[in-house]
Amino acid sequence: MPTPASPTAAFEAAFFGSPAPMVILHTDLRIQNVNHAYAHVTRRERDELTGRHMFEAFPDNPHDPHADGVAKLGASLRRVMHDRAPDTMHVQKYDIPWKTSPTGFTEKFWSPVNSPILDPEGALVGIVHHVEDVTDVHMELRRIRQAYERTETPTAHDAEAQSRFVRYLAHADEERDRLERLENQVGQLRQALTSRAVIDQAIGIVQAERRCAPDDAFQVLVRISQRTNVKLREIAAALVHHAAAGDSAPLLPSTW
Template sequence: MSGPEIDYRAVFQALPGMVAVLTPELVYADANEDFVRNSGRSRAELIGRHVFEVFPDNPNDPTATGVQNLQASLHRVLATGERDTMALQRYDVESLVNPGEWEERFWSPINAPVLDAEGRVVLLVHRVEEVTELIRARRRVGGDRARVLEAELYTRSRELQEVNERLRQAHARERSVALALQDAMLPAPQLAAHHRAAVRYRPAVGTLNVCGDWYDLVELPGERMAVAVGDVVGHGLAAAGVMGQLRSALSAASHVAAGPAQALEVLGLYARAVEGAESATAVSVHVDWAAGTLRYSCAGHPPPALLRRDGSVTFLDQATDPPLGARPAHVPRPEAAQTFAPGDTLVLYTDGLIERRGEDIDTGLGRLAASLAVHGSLEPDQLADFLLLDLLPTAGATDDTALVVLRL
């Protein structure tokens, strides 16, 4: 039996406590009755205006940090897609009765994301609890002791904010170093002139969500090539180091292995000796232009896509196996073959291109197939760019993406 229809707008307006909804550009989209009443601003003064245009810092207080701290919190939510609880804030508000005069106010804010089906942050819920009266009551009742406690509380809050800012700066430095390392270890491939290929790497938007993904293209004797992509669990410099080791190991194994399955077997054995390589995924495809065949093997990785000249797409999913080092004992990996015709296109990618939070992987594969069907006639460089444009969230992905497009 279905329940009564709920008027969610009425629920939002009746919520106890101050709640506002912001766009990703930090513009007020809505505010409930408590927010309008307790902020001292009318709906007309809020809706459609930038949050810091309505509530700037007190210009008479050179130590004011309300705007800086709130802006940092909102940007963290936009970057990570995760809720952020702020420390107690002193954030003064200009008096409406006496313009130019600023009222001392204290707030406890929480900022949370509203995500769409693809995991993109489309709105921000900004909830604040005003604790000004509590602070004033402590002052009245407790006298000097209350003022001491208040000062300690405020000092601790400022210290927490400073620690968070130092952590953010440290994370940003690590991200910069990791990206530089990524660029050094993932150069553009130097292929023979008759091979048309494009490679792309897009880091995630978060400060540490970088450097787990990799790609590799290796020329083999006899009109053959080994193409691979992989994904290391974890982020940051540690993941970048592991990525470099696995990429180099697979490149070397591809030169001497009988095929992609054997190359991944060697890589799996090697991964057991590399700290941080547990459960890494990879897929390797050996292209034989003379025979017109693709031989492939997947270690816990999304299947490559083969785009035919007629626009149809075949996913190479007949040789799947667990991630590297996942089995306690060595077992030969499966290998399958697929024919291709000149002008077909091979696409390898990591899960950041297709997977979205709370969504079945088949939905992402369907989006990839649809995009390939629309743009498949383009040259690899253009096709790679359109795939990223079509499939990655506009607000930035929360996972790395590596992509290889090879015209066969």
């Protein structure tokens, strides 16, 4: 039987390879990690963002007196921290810094979902901020609306706007399906984050008990999983629960 990849390697492969733009935030809202899709959609380097406070990296556009992206995202993140539950925001105008823009910012519209990362005891250890750039869709709807507002009499231009709207609806169905697939991937990654946190804690427990390196501790968990036919994350959760209960008796057989 092949040896499973480490939880860190498996998670990083899924996180960085996902087409869903995501940020992992600490509970103080500092950026812990950014995947390639997010770096691409914001035109920022990962090293430029990691370690910075979310609203220092992405402040409101000072040229927009109606900018409320920081306030509304901040409110959503506070709800996640308070409720320990995902929070889906409405489409949000949130301009972002843009190096090639004369003003230093570019207009952007986003569809954000914020989700908690919880440890085995239910305590909040981080937040996943997942966004989809819907600027093109919003701009197309704006152009269609303006075409209808210019005249009340049907014209060839009006007919073209109707035709564009029909084409947009077909595209919107495809986009909706794509977003649903991405949401499923994000959900799987949220679960992977929680599993990773539990496994990392279990590795620490094995290290303390066996006085071994992290890789050796992980292999102990793998052997237990293979011999008992119990999933690795369930073995890890049992170890963490055993330690949290304050039971000082070793849980692992010395032969494993």
